[in-house]
Amino acid sequence: MRPEPRPADDAAAIALANEAVSDVPALYSRLLQGVSALCGPDTRLVGITTGGAWLAERLHADLKMPGEPGVLSSALHRDDFAQRGLSAREPTRLAFDVNGADIIVIDDVLHTGRTIRAVVNELFDFGRPADVKLAVLIARNGRQLPIQADFAAAQVQLPASQSVALRRDDAGRLSVVIEARR
């Protein structure tokens, strides 16, 4: 059996993670550079609701890409539907032909990998893309599937009791919140 983590270690890990994500504008510019490096001439950005979609919107504008960024919802492909039921949020919106497209999926936090599994299935319901990459603002430990990001602006290690989330206030300012899971 795995020994209980000592609280001092947890506190230190949380402090370190908080430091790594405290400067959100700096994190975002790193993400912008990373995504820009992954982009080809006809790349499309697609953000996962809701945090990923906020980021994709901003990246799309900053990279001066044509059209509008896509939005992907994991709701219809979630594997925890039987436990959690259905969450009706913003539905998937892809205003381009997915067949043969080069796509970068954007998300705020990569954790278990289950959301990515779900949205990749969602994406394939619309067609067969040529290439799909994943760029995230924060990759944290706790993967439960063989899924990794092609680019992560920050890597953090956190105890399982903690959650990381991107928030957006009314003025559109982004912040990252690390807190105990409810």
Added chain:
Amino acid sequence: MLYRRNPQLNKNGELVHLLSIEGLPASILRQVLDTAESFVSVSDREVKKVPLLRGRSVFNLFFENSTRTRTTFEIAAKRLSADVINLDIARSSASKGESLLDTIANLSAMAADIFVVRHSESGAPYLIAKHVAPHVHVINAGDGRHSHPTQGLLDMFTIRHYKKDFSNLTVAIVGDVLHSRVARSDIHALTTLGCAEVRVVGPKTLVPADLAQMGVRVCHTLAEGIRDCDVVIMLRLQNERMSGALLPSAQEFFMSFGLTREKLQLAKPDAIVMHPGPINRGVEIDSAVVDGAQSVILPQVTFGIAVRMAVMSLVAGNEATP
């Protein structure tokens, strides 16, 4: 005081069965409508199927015939990847003398997850819901004169789609309101969602004055009923009522309450016309109106699939609690 929870909700207030719109809070109705929005586009995808109900079984129990309602439930369940079993109960066990609850017990033993029930007796789906296991869900697809909640919800979805908001709307429900479970479900849904004015329109024999207790305005002429309204919901004139003394003749009904192009001009210019089907052209509604620009009768059918997908996936995700 004896407090009894609405049998459709679990103790967290989540929908576990859909039996009637009566008694459901506006938040649940909006949740169904919002969820249905995300299902409308599923039929535009290359893969017209999502895996939410994969591995679950939906039993369509139609004790009363209804090809259209059964078909839309079947399509909805299949788009959610459920296995669908259609049982024409009217022609099988019940005719051999098996009781309703015995039929349900037998089908539950075949691992049913959702029962979609159409029955000529009001309240039959309630009885079934009371006796099924906690993980089994019941959806009322029309019971007697009582209720047809998915039709009510798809009507609300259609109205919201075209009119956005209920708070400034005047909606007229025209025809045989007395015998119509659709009318009853629509009235409950519209008043719950805060519709400004609901009118029921028809002859005194089919629209009794005591309907006003439901919070609606009773009108006995079509002109009064549809003047300046935003939505006209026409009801099917059930032929079987003709034999009673309730109506003189179909022709006379059409003269007084049939919706024609000329009469529709009394409503607002952008008013929409709805009908739950099947339509009797020339009895309650003129062909020119059915096929006209203001008719949204066919979109209603399409939205019905998304709404039924929403209802099935919502109830399937919620567990009943004691």
